[in-house]
Amino acid sequence: MIEELAWIGSAVFSAISTYWLHTRFSLSPILASSAVTLIVALAVQPLNTSEWVQAIPYAAIGGSFIGMSTKKNIKGFESVLLAALIFGLIFIHSSKFFEGFGGALGTSACISVLTAISWRKLIKRTRLTTKRAVNRVTK
Amino acid sequence: MKEHKRIFPPLLLLFASIQCLFLGTIIFERANHLEVGLFVLVFLLILGSHFQTYSKQRFSVEFDRWRVAVWVFFGSFATFGLRNLGCDTVIATAVVGLFGGLLEIAFKSKPYFRQVPAAIYCGAFISMTNLTNDAGFILLASVFTCLVFFVSKSILLGIGGKLGTMAFIGVVMAYIIQYVAAKL
Numbered sequence: 001m002i003e004e005l006a007w008i009g010s011a012v013f014s015a016i017s018t019y020w021l022h023t024r025f026s027l028s029p030i031l032a033s034s035a036v037t038l039i040v041a042l043a044v045q046p047l048n049t050s051e052w053v054q055a056i057p058y059a060a061i062g063g064s065f066i067g068m069s070t071k072k073n074i075k076g077f078e079s080v081l082l083a084a085l086i087f088g089l090i091f092i093h094s095s096k097f098f099e100g101f102g103g104a105l106g107t108s109a110c111i112s113v114l115t116a117i118s119w120r121k122l123i124k125r126t127r128l129t130t131k132r133a134v135n136r137v138t139k
Numbered sequence: 140m141k142e143h144k145r146i147f148p149p150l151l152l153l154f155a156s157i158q159c160l161f162l163g164t165i166i167f168e169r170a171n172h173l174e175v176g177l178f179v180l181v182f183l184l185i186l187g188s189h190f191q192t193y194s195k196q197r198f199s200v201e202f203d204r205w206r207v208a209v210w211v212f213f214g215s216f217a218t219f220g221l222r223n224l225g226c227d228t229v230i231a232t233a234v235v236g237l238f239g240g241l242l243e244i245a246f247k248s249k250p251y252f253r254q255v256p257a258a259i260y261c262g263a264f265i266s267m268t269n270l271t272n273d274a275g276f277i278l279l280a281s282v283f284t285c286l287v288f289f290v291s292k293s294i295l296l297g298i299g300g301k302l303g304t305m306a307f308i309g310v311v312m313a314y315i316i317q318y319v320a321a322k323l
Contacts, residue, residue: 029299030256031240038233045227057229070297083299086181093174095164100269102280102310106303107161111185113299114158118184118191 003052008088010056011063014040015084016077018067029068037061058105059091065109074113083109083116150294153287155189157308207254208289214239214262215281219274228267235263257302261288264306276313284309 014036021032040060047053066074066083074080090108098104162182169175214235221231239256246252265280287305295301 028240028243028256030236030260031243034233034236034240034260037229038237041227041229041233045230057227061229061232065300065303067299069299073297074299089174089177090165090181093165093169093178095161095168097164097168098161101307101314102265102268103303103305103307104161105267106264106300106305107158107307108300110295110298110300110304111158111162111181114188115181115184118188121191122184122187 003055004088004092006052006056007059007091008085010040010060011066011088011091012081012084014060014063015066015080015087018064019069019074019077019080020067022068023071029070033061033064033068036064036067059088062087062091062105062109065106066113069113073117079116079120082119083112086115087112146290147293150290151189153308154291154294154304155186157304157311158185158189161307204254205289206251207258208285210239210255210258211262211265211285211288212278212281214259215265215277215284216262216274217259218263218266219277222266223272228269232263232267236260258288261302261305264303265309267306268310270310270314276317279316280306280309280313282309283312 014033018029018032018036021027021036022029037057037060041057044053044056063084066080066087069080069083074083087108090112091105094104094108159182162178162185166175166178166182169178217235217238218231221234222228226234236256236259239259242259243252243256261284262281265284266277268277268280270276284306287308291301291305295304
C-alpha cells in the first residue's frame, strides 16, 4: 500500500510541477519535464534500498509527461490531477508483457491525458443534456 | 507547407490501435480482478476520444522536416551511451532531455532548433528499453520512431505522452521484426 501511494504521489507531484513550470513561466515542456524528473531521480537515488523505491523515478518521469500537455488541451490543475491519478492506476497495474519496452510510460501518460479529457467532456455533455431536459419539463 | 490528407486516418488508427493494444493486455492479464472494470472504462474513453478526433479533424496533416526528425537518433544513442557508462536509466533520459531543452535556449534565434528538443526527447525514450542491450535493436527502433515522428506533426497536438507513444510504436515494431527474424 505504501509503495502504491508513493508511486501515485510522485506521479501527481511531477505532473503538477511540470504543468506549473511550463504554463506559468513559459518554460519549454521538455525542459520542465526533464528538470522535474532529474530532481526526483537524484533525490531518490541515495535512498535506493528496495525495488519499489527504485520505481519512484519511473512514476515521476511518466507523471511529468502528463504535465507537458498544453493549456489548450488540459485546462486547470484538476484535469492534470485526474490524469495523474489515472496514470497511477495504469502504472500500478502495468502489463507484464510490455515490461521493459521503451515508451511504455509515455503511452500510459498519453492514455491518461486522453481519458481525462474525454471524461471531462462526457461530464460536461451529460450536465448540458440534463439541464436541457429539466428546462423542457419545467416549460 | 504541403498537406497530406490521405495519411490522417491510418496514422490515427496506428496511434489508437497501439494504445488499445496496451490497455487490452492489461485487461487480459487482469481479467479475474475487480479493477478490470476501471480499465474497460478507460479503454472505452480512449476509443471515444479517437473517434471524436476523427470526426472533428478536417484531415489536414503536415509532415515535419527530415532535418528535425533525424535528431531522434541522437537522443536514442546519447541515452544508450550514458546507460552503458553506468548512468541510471531515468537520469540518462532526463539529462538528454535537459540537453535538448538547453539547446533550444542556446539557439533561440534559430527557428530550426524549436522542434529539435522534441525529437531528442522522443529518441531518449527508445533507449529506456530494458529488453536488450543491443545497439542494432536501438537503431531499428530509432528508424521506425524517426518515420513516425516525421509524419505525426499534426496528430495529438499538445497532448502529453505523444513523444513516448511514438517511441513505443518504434520499439514494438523493432520487437516484431526481431521476433520474426529469430523465428525464421
